Amino acid sequence: MKPAPFRYIVAHSIEEALAAKAEHGEEGRFLAGGQSLVPAMNFRLVQPAVLIDLNPISELAGIERADGVLRIGAMTRYRALERDAIVWRDLPLITHALPEIAHPQIRNRGTIGGNLANADPASELPAIVRALGGRLRARSAISERTIKAADFFVGALTTALAADEMLSAIELPVLPARSGTAFLEMSRRRGDFALAGVAAVVTLDAEEICRNARLAYCGLGDRPIHATAAAQSLIGERLSEAAFAEAARLAQDAVDPQGSVHASKGYQRHLAGVLTRRALRTATERARHGH
Amino acid sequence: MDTERCTVVVSVNGVRYEREVEPRLLLSDFIRHELRLAGTHVGCEHGVCGACTVLFDAEPVRSCLMFAAQANGHEIMTVEGLAPAADRLHPLQEAMHAAHGLQCGYCTPGILMTLVAFLKDNPRPDEAQIRAAISGNLCRCTGYQHIVDAVMRSVA
Ligand SMILES: Cc1cc2nc3c(=O)[nH]c(=O)nc-3n(C[C@H](O)[C@H](O)[C@H](O)COP(=O)(O)OP(=O)(O)OC[C@H]3O[C@@H](n4cnc5c(N)ncnc54)[C@H](O)[C@@H]3O)c2cc1C
Ligand code: FES
Ligand code: FES
Numbered sequence: 001m002k003p004a005p006f007r008y009i010v011a012h013s014i015e016e017a018l019a020a021k022a023e024h025g026e027e028g029r030f031l032a033g034g035q036s037l038v039p040a041m042n043f044r045l046v047q048p049a050v051l052i053d054l055n056p057i058s059e060l061a062g063i064e065r066a067d068g069v070l071r072i073g074a075m076t077r078y079r080a081l082e083r084d085a086i087v088w089r090d091l092p093l094i095t096h097a098l099p100e101i102a103h104p105q106i107r108n109r110g111t112i113g114g115n116l117a118n119a120d121p122a123s124e125l126p127a128i129v130r131a132l133g134g135r136l137r138a139r140s141a142i143s144e145r146t147i148k149a150a151d152f153f154v155g156a157l158t159t160a161l162a163a164d165e166m167l168s169a170i171e172l173p174v175l176p177a178r179s180g181t182a183f184l185e186m187s188r189r190r191g192d193f194a195l196a197g198v199a200a201v202v203t204l205d206a207e208e209i210c211r212n213a214r215l216a217y218c219g220l221g222d223r224p225i226h227a228t229a230a231a232q233s234l235i236g237e238r239l240s241e242a243a244f245a246e247a248a249r250l251a252q253d254a255v256d257p258q259g260s261v262h263a264s265k266g267y268q269r270h271l272a273g274v275l276t277r278r279a280l281r282t283a284t285e286r287a288r289h290g291h
Numbered sequence: 292m293d294t295e296r297c298t299v300v301v302s303v304n305g306v307r308y309e310r311e312v313e314p315r316l317l318l319s320d321f322i323r324h325e326l327r328l329a330g331t332h333v334g335c336e337h338g339v340c341g342a343c344t345v346l347f348d349a350e351p352v353r354s355c356l357m358f359a360a361q362a363n364g365h366e367i368m369t370v371e372g373l374a375p376a377a378d379r380l381h382p383l384q385e386a387m388h389a390a391h392g393l394q395c396g397y398c399t400p401g402i403l404m405t406l407v408a409f410l411k412d413n414p415r416p417d418e419a420q421i422r423a424a425i426s427g428n429l430c431r432c433t434g435y436q437h438i439v440d441a442v443m444r445s446v447a
Pocket of ligand 3: 392394395396397398432433
């Protein structure tokens with residue numbers, strides 16, 4: 001099918017885009033990579049009156065590191081993240097996970113900002129940003145604020161952004177030394193959204209005792225789920241198969257799978273357990289030996 | 292810049308085109324209906340099948356998930372731009388022909404445009420990498436094996 005008519009505004013600066021959004025509110029949509037918005041428009045699931053194209057705004061794209069934080073512009077494309085040497089060095093969790101997201105042609109267009117603003121509960125990056133304790137920068141024509149990942153995702157396809165706000169950048173703290181991460185998912189075909197996925201982060205001390213752990217899930221609730229009790233159970237422990245099994249059991253209680261024709265709730269919960277154990281094994285290995 | 296119709300100036304296969312279009316015109320329809328380059332195919336119009344893949348500033352993208360207006364000032368290459376001359380095929384096209392990499396040919400333009408860019412980045416791919424590269428291109432005929440064979444043949 002074809003999209004319904006709309007007014008097309010090309011924004012050349014953040015200020016222009018924000019002024020247009022302030023004027024049109026819910027009637028206006030930002031166009032980022034278009035890889036979620038355009039299919040929805042082609043099916044006429046959404047019919048925005050106005051599209052504000054962010055693609056020409058070069059200041060919205062880019063990756064920089066300052067004061068132990070990676071700052072990623074909202075219009076940074078998956079492909080740029082996938083190929084970026086700083087991301088690989090400082091947050092390999094992202095580099096490991098990106099090949100799981102869609103297909104090469106989609107990754108050439110899709111952006112981190114569009115992905116997070118879209119807030120698909122089965123999407124990988126919201127869980128990753130949650131696991132990394134990310135902060136999201138929101139700007140409107142008159143204000144600017146920071147929203148913690150834990151507060152940003154409020155439900156399926158729903159975020160804390162107001163109608164006049166743009167997600168402008170994502171800030172991810174670089175992990176301390178002796179940290180290891182892993183992302184694992186199960187999907188029906190390569191590039192599909194996850195039936196269940198987990199982002200695991202562990203930090204060890206010099207005695208190999210776990211000092212910090214985080215476990216965030218995609219596809220297992222109406223938003224990315226952080227399994228706090230499961231992660232807590234690892235802290236202070238010398239990580240072993242028994243510790244992984246206990247965390248996996250607690251994680252299965254924390255997730256809230258919805259079930260579908262492709263996977264029952266029980267199967268999704270089973271996946272949560274298996275993926276948690278495997279991801280913790282890999283993350284711990286990487287914390288000991290790097291990447 | 293607000294417009295009812297917008298001007299698109301775009302280079303396609305090295306030829307410059309200028310057209311006035313409705314903002315909602317998809318790039319795939321622009322290429323097929325306005326420019327009459329029907330080699331780019333349309334299967335699903337929601338980004339799943341890959342038949343509409345073209346090179347946009349040298350990177351493969353879904354032309355059904357972009358608006359023609361967004362191509363203003365950019366460079367596009369379609370399957371019509373691959374062959375070096377009217378009587379010669381691109382080496383990958385030769386290999387697809389030789390290895391029976393197509394049957395009905397509906398998916399072929401998208402597969403070619405995807406693989407041409409992939410081989411530039413990965414001149415010596417293994418089978419798993421080739422399969423990952425075409426994971427976003429559906430083929431209902433070949434079962435993919437002969438496409439993989441064609442790529443292996445083209446890099447041998
Ligand atoms: C075949 C296919 C398979 C896919 N598989 C996966 C997958 O496995 N995993 C996955 O995560 N995704 C998948 N996707 C979706 C893809 O990742 C999208 O690129 C992503 O969800 C949206 O990013 P985008 O830049 O394309 O945003 P757009 O589609 O342009 O925008 C999405 C929404 O966010 C809003 N928006 C965009 N940017 C901003 C901003 N800066 N501030 C505020 N609002 C904004 C838009 O108005 C729109 O409502 C798939 C898509 C396709 C077509
Ligand atoms: S027509 Fe574009 S991906 Fe199917
Ligand atoms: S050759 Fe027929 S779909 Fe691929």
